[in-house]
Amino acid sequence: MVFLKKASIALVASVALMAGSAMANDKPVVGLIMKSLANEFFRDMLEGTKEHAARRGDYELRAVGMQNETDFQSQINAVENFITQGVDIIVIAPADSRAMVRPLKRAMEAGVVVVNFDVSLDADAKKKQGVDLAFVGPDNRDGARLAGDALAKELGAGAKVVIIEGNPGADNAHERKLGFEDAIKAGGLKLIDSRTAHWETEEANTVFSNMLTAHPDIQGVLAANDSMAIGVVKALESAGRAGDIKVVAFDNIPAVGPMLADGRLLATVDQFGRDMAANSIELGLEVLKGGPQLEGWVKTPLKLVVSDKK
Amino acid sequence: MTATNVKVNGAAKSSRFSFKAIIRDAGIGLALIGLIVIFSLSSEHFLAANNITNILTQITINLILAVGLTFVILIAGIDLSVGSVLAFAAVVAGKAITLPGLGPTEAIMLAVMAALLAGTLCGLLNGLISAYWGLPSFIITLGMLNIARGGALHISEAQTIYSFPEQFNDFGSASIFGIPVVFIVALVLVGIAWFVLHKTVFGRMIYGIGNNEEAVRLAGHPVFWYKVAAFTICGLTAGVAAIVYMARLNISSPIAGIGFELNAIAAVIIGGTSLMGGRGSIQGTLLGAFIIGVLANGLILIGLNDFMRQMITGLVIIVAVVLDHYREKYTKV
């Protein structure tokens, strides 16, 4: 989707330009770079961060988002624009854990405080570039494990389960899958199939319907996000098995509220995305004020949300 | 000059082999039968009643989009925006259906009208702009792809819209003798499209424009409006597909339908409609949609992993089109 990419570069550039003209006070400037704003998760996070900025009032927020999850080209441009504008802090959720290392290194060399959140930059790439950068974010693997454990506890050892994966190649999709697998192993569950539905409801519905046909004895489903869990639940309803096959997911978006309420969804994981960027900004501001450099992995909280009907 | 080629039996070139005759007569249907045979031999579940219901449900949206696209491709156009328009229509309808203070029937009626209107409007714009300035529909509808997607995200604030009336969901999951009602809707659309393409002046003009736009124009026909109509029909079917999406999943998602346009185009092309316009049929599109749906279903049933599945789907698209090329060749001479 080269065209999309081009369009989003233009978008990013124009947003950055507009922001650049309003740089008159001496409050520290924070550049926030997110992934796709089409993703509810980031959309919500942006709102939370704006509230945070208004509440504190002691920094200026400039935020940009991409058009899709993997558009690191636009992110690189955004980093470069922020360097040019002389922002004090860059807070970034990298679209590519390797490609973003070099531009961020340039930012650090220019004296910008960089905070990496949501998805960790690749350790190898950091080492090769000589970058020492902390990661602020939840442990997706831990979170997925929480959901998986809840499922294991419900079903008991030996139960047959399937995983609905996120986009192949996406780090959080990978981490969540690993977390699900950890829980499956620990709980003695039996994994009989694992397929991607690209984070998408309709595709999850189709893919899971077909998995259910192939394996009518499925007892549990681990979906890597809530959108896909919705598709899975609808497939179960169509097949008349809504109560008897248990589903766990990740994200805790509003749309799964009713499903949690009546037990069609057993559990999901809230990673407090709304506060994640704001927390990172707080950390960055501390460093800017002369606090100690961030180190290693600053983990942010995760919470298992379990169905009321359990 | 010395070289002279010797070949005694000139008649050997004529196409009398039974293999060729089979291809010629059965065409793309043969590929579908082949897939069905392979899958029913390799998976006990494939021919089970509930799996057939599943397949029919799963091809419905693609089939509906492909019906509209058949019109556009027959006039040598293309519509890349159908997936995004589906999302846009679904979000507009989702907003309508969740308006406070509406009874379930009013809400559903309003949503259906909203989806059809939103889809039709997008199609109309595609048609007006590309026909008025004579611009390639590829680029205009690529623009619409972004506009409709952005519109869907904007209106929904990137949130999944949920809590639709139960009756709407009932329609989405109902079936008659194992045939999903939504699939019957799609079949009715196929029937209407067949009638329009083969029995009406409009259908004649669609084929004529695809073959030789200038000849149709010089015969005094309003080519502009026929083209606009083809795109509008395509937008309308995207609206219908949006309704099916909502009824089936009971949500409206602004990221619905990403990449659907490619599957729908594939169904049309596999069905033997030429991207150059003027040649093709709605029956072919029906078969094309079945091939894609059966393939997606069957490959999961036989337990192929995601990446192999993707490769094989691509391969089958190419093989189907190559077979169709030969069919075309043998029916001509």
Next chain:
Amino acid sequence: MSTTPVHNQDLLESPDEEILRVESLRKHFGGVKALQGVNFSLKRGEVHALVGENGAGKSTLIKILTGVHSMDGGKIFLNGSEYQPENPRQAKAQGMQVVHQEFNLLTHLSVAENICFEAFPKTRLGLLDRNEMNRRARAAMEAIGLSDVNVSDSISQWGIAYRQLVEIARALQSKSQILILDEPTATLTDRETDKLFQIIDTIKKQGVTVVFVSHHLNEVFSICDRVTVFRSGESIITEKIADTTPEKVVSHMVGKHLELEMAHNFEAHELGEIALSADRLRVPQSPHESGVSFELRYGEVLGIAGLVGAGRTELLRSLFGVQQIASGCLLRDQSEVVFKKPRDAIDAGIGFVTEDRKEEGLILDMSIAENSSLASIEQVSSAGLMQIGRENELARKNGEVLKLKYGQLKDNVSSLSGGNQQKVVLAKWIARQPEVLLLDEPTRGVDVGAKAEIYSILRSLAREGKALLVVSSEMPELITLCDRILVLADHQIKGELAPDEFSQERILQLAYKGN
């Protein structure tokens, strides 16, 4: 490449002369017998004409010779060895070059690129050698006598006539034993035709055999050495030009005499009111403020003569609303009309038989019936629904009037010969019964028999009181057909001729006045 010794009586008698021999060649397409026993031979360095009505088998024979079609029976010997090319490339490799009626040029490339397209010269690095390419192209164009050409120009800037010459230059540039020219003069003006004949003379002297397919017997008689006549898929006779006459050839072609129909109908007839008139009408391409003014009456056949580029087609297109007029006005039945689109002109009772039937006239992939009803769809439909029965009836009726030769009404028009295709274009308009009919090159690529039939149809339309405006590059056609001829040059009317003034010389004098 194997060779087979041939034991052939005729060949042994004249071993040096005969280059190609075709024996009892047969070919069928489905149930249609395209060739049913064709025999003929070519001598080295001769110009050999192939004549016959459309559908007589000339095109099929050429397609077999050039490797496009395979034969179903019979034998071909080239230089005494059996010859059966499997594809056009093999045919070319053996020196069989063809210049088709329909052009095969790449319109967005330059002249040089078109000429060298089959084998681009490369530098040692394997890159395109542009200098060498241009040099070869210039040489090729000079070989056919066109030296003032910038070979870097895009073909699209050139008129249709020059494109033909580029095709010939391209064909001759490869090694040629036999050069087949399929209707080479159909699009050429007389001056260009003369140029072509000089070229043919030159290559003939180089020992190349030229096969000349033409519907113009005057050309055949002025340039060819021998002529073979085809009729209904058979070769009827081969004669030396010196031993025959055009009348004899025509009677072989059609099996009947056509002089009556070909002769001009001089019987004076009453003309009606003015049907269509132009007053200082200026097409957008015209540099002249004054535009053109003329009157066309009911019952009249008005001819427009002129060289390629004189603005004839542009004029017709403006009259039909395909393009807007720049200034001046158009009157229909003596009241002013403005045609914004073809529909307006059609609604005013005007029909337009376009110059290029493949591009503008016909929908080749559609059936004869569907094409016949294209301009009168409201007659064969009701409430937007097609009435297939009525459509077939309309096509059948008009097919009969026009003596259309076809297999079935549901056959694609692409299966018809050029003349019959042209009749379908006529049928399309006649179905509407237009009061005024504009015709642009109504018999291009049409054989003598069909031509005569089309003339007689057009004249009977005029007798019925229709007004006809005919643009043609063939002066004999205008002289045969018209009541009056206007000569157009450089978008201006240079003269008007009454029947007693009709002559090719007079038309040419006027036509060249603009240059």
